[in-house]
Amino acid sequence: MKNIYVGNLNSSTTEATLRSMFEPFGKISKVHIITGRGFGFVEMQNDAEGLSALSALNGKSLDGNTLTINEARPKR
Numbered sequence: 451m452k453n454i455y456v457g458n459l460n461s462s463t464t465e466a467t468l469r470s471m472f473e474p475f476g477k478i479s480k481v482h483i484i485t486g487r488g489f490g491f492v493e494m495q496n497d498a499e500g501l502s503a504l505s506a507l508n509g510k511s512l513d514g515n516t517l518t519i520n521e522a523r524p525k526r
Contacts, residue, residue, distance in 0.1 A: 451479060452500025453522040457489045460513035468492060471512055475503035491522055 456468065465481045472478055472492050476499025483490035494500035500521075508519040 452494045452497045452504075454492045454494065454500055454504055455489065455518075455520045455522040456492060457518035457520075458515050459483060459488050459490055459517070460515045461486070461488070463490075463513045463515075465490070467513065471507065471510075472503050475499050475506065 454472075459468070463483065465483050468483065468490060469478055469481045469492070472481075472494065475494070477495040478492060479495050480493040481490065492503075494503065504519050504521065507517060510517055
């Protein structure tokens, strides 16, 4: 599985909206937005699909904000 960090989210962005942006790239296990923090995570089932989504969507606009998308770092 590939865990992807999505930063610079608009406060109006929903988990459903974020999911729909990533769905064309493959199967999604989980989407979680950290409310009030402007970021979230998308967990994709396949590493290759996750990398494809990461490279295609980084810098794209969603709900008026330009997204920063990276591979998520492991929790400390």
